[in-house]
Amino acid sequence: MKVGILREGKTPPDKRVPLTPEQCVEVMRTFPEVTVVVQPSPIRSFTDDEYAALDIPLQEDLSDCDVLLGVKEVRIEDFIPGKIYFFFSHTIKKQEYNRKLLQTVLEKKIQLVDYEVLTNKDGFRIIGFGRFAGLVGAYNGLRAFGLKNVLYELKPAHQCADLAEMLHHLENVNLPPVKIAVTGDGRVAGGVLEVLEHLKVMRVTPEGFLNETEPESAIYVQLLPNNYAKRTDGEAFDLMHFFNHPEMYENSFHPFAEATDLLIASAYWDPKAPVLFTSEEMKDPDFRISVISDITCDIEGSIPSTKKASTIDDPFYDYNPQSGDLEDAFSNPKNVSVQAVDNLPCELPKDASLDFGRNLIDKVFPSLFIKDKDAIIEGASITKDGKLTEPFLYLQDFANGK
Template sequence: MIRIGLIREGKIPSDNRVALTPAQCKWIHKNSGDVQIVVQSSPQRCFTDKEYRQAGVEVKEDVNDCDILFGIKEVPVSMLIPGKTYLFFSHTRKKQPYNQALFRAMMNHQITLIDYECLEHEDGQRIIGFGFFAGVVGAHNGMMAWGKRSGAYDLVRVCEQKSFHELIHTYFGLRIPAIKIVVTGSGRVAHGILEIMNLMGVHEVEPDEYLQRQYTYPVYTQLKGGDLYQHRSSGAYNRAHFHEQPEEYTGKFLPYARETDVLMNGIYWDKNIPRLFEAQDIRESSFRIQTIADITDDAHGSVPINLGDQTIADPVYGVDRRTLQKTAPYLPGSIDVMAVGNLPNELPRDASRYFGEQLIKYILEDLVKRNGSGVIQRATMLDKGKLTPHFDYLSDYAGV
């Protein structure tokens, strides 16, 4: 019997999402005789202890007897249980300095770490994640911010709705003026953004038409890799080569900045990938963008005027076009930026249900049977406290 524990989230601010819902735990118990789910009691979780107990799941404080522990956000060092196998988003694969102490503590505690972010299909596509609902919430918040700046309409807060279904009903009768919106990316985040664009009645147009025409109704265009980057010498774009040698490419986004009111950013970024634009570009009078929803939320990343996270309670700030300093939102002479690191927390039950479905479908069986799955091996950053070969590049970060 394999015992899986759903741990209480300890990071501040607290996260209320879960890896498996009560109904999913009940399904696992019914369909897998060799797995038992245990839930660590939590007052913050979007599904209550009572809901898990009603689904036949044991709820208790001590999960030391579990073999595998599922979390969502980083586990505080003080809450780590030595020798266990953990699955959570560690935010260490890019050598994030703020989690270096956590990574080294896991090594000292001989922990096996399987990072959700590293669970990928053979072609490199992420298997599980909250990206779709990050896109949904981020797109809504971006449109909410533009409505507040323009005074054209007033959208409700997502976090005040009980479900995605309830949120959709708030769009009935919504009239959006003839604005132009760019959506960047092609993954789960972008799919969530597109869902909101379509629900709000924003029409899709091709990138070339978007640059050449003005419209009497709201439109968006989706920009993928080849629309955003080109090789410095050949001018071409090859996806595989771009991901191997991104420093050989340059960005080609600026023409869109001159034709866009709202930017919905859903692209992956790391330090070697060109930014969409440079911070000083916003000083130009031709830079038309007024609202940016930086849903992938890399501070000073693909959106260089992302000056850091806001909160769900206060998701938007301004950036002064002249000084590039943070201001209050919606001021003349500023650009509004929506940047929040835990957007799916605004729809936690829907987001958790979606996440758990993917976890059950693609990961759980291989994890429990320990059958040497390549997917799980490639996502295992630490094996009993030791760096695995796939993550040798972290040796300096890990201090080995």
């Protein structure tokens, strides 16, 4: 089997790779029947020369490959018919901007395996860049808090050589007794907690967070759905019921909105679920949050101040709660300052790629190259032989243009 590493073609360019040069060598040693080649690229965090130095062939034309590995969406004009493609397709939520991509994949009879839906036999995701989104999102939130309050300045994450340097800069930060709320408990939230624990911020319970009106030092709380959503029928909160029937819940975050200085939003949000808070609630004089790092970055989603995605080069903007308008970052102390970069792992591309490739080798490739005994590849294949697979038949009308 021949595997090709794709050149990332999406704009803005993505410097991440699915496999580092050393990992390409490891793949061929671990799976002797597999050959790995790399499409040349001027923008990768790992250069063409680094691959060539380890005798990984550089190959512009990948039409003789069986499997093609990328990170972000492949350009429509670059698809090669009949191949197996792995990348983040951003189609499973019927994203309008990728309708043509899905249609092209079907037309060219491509087997599209989406990283986002690769799960183990128990249904849990096994790969992604979530941890690095959390690490950088927390760092950016702390950076924004320092800039807004003229407390300290942190070097932008994307200017750091690696994760170790980014964390090193945090060691020079002396946080005031700020109160930080983190939503979620997945990989993204795990990355956030790594940063807060590196800073030695004290963790407290939700009850302690609400009761601690004037803490002596910085504290943080991790909030789960039962802390910020409640059933509309008055019944007790049930997590599985919430996942299956999110429309039967309403937000109950307001007590935390009155007690939080910095919100780091890292919880997955279902559009059928209640928002975390409304734009009207943000007008309340008791709404205390002054900085929001919205790692989830759902535009006009659970957090009303996230009205657009920001960029790595320009990561912050202000939201005026009274007018609902966006203004220049840190231009008015009464505004809420927002971090909403939608490609956070790209700020630490080498570390993120290394972590991602490790999971590919350990958790995905045995099913791809040996035997798919737990249907890992099968279950993540959105399309095959020109048709949507059974789990993704709900996309048929979307693919048909409806």
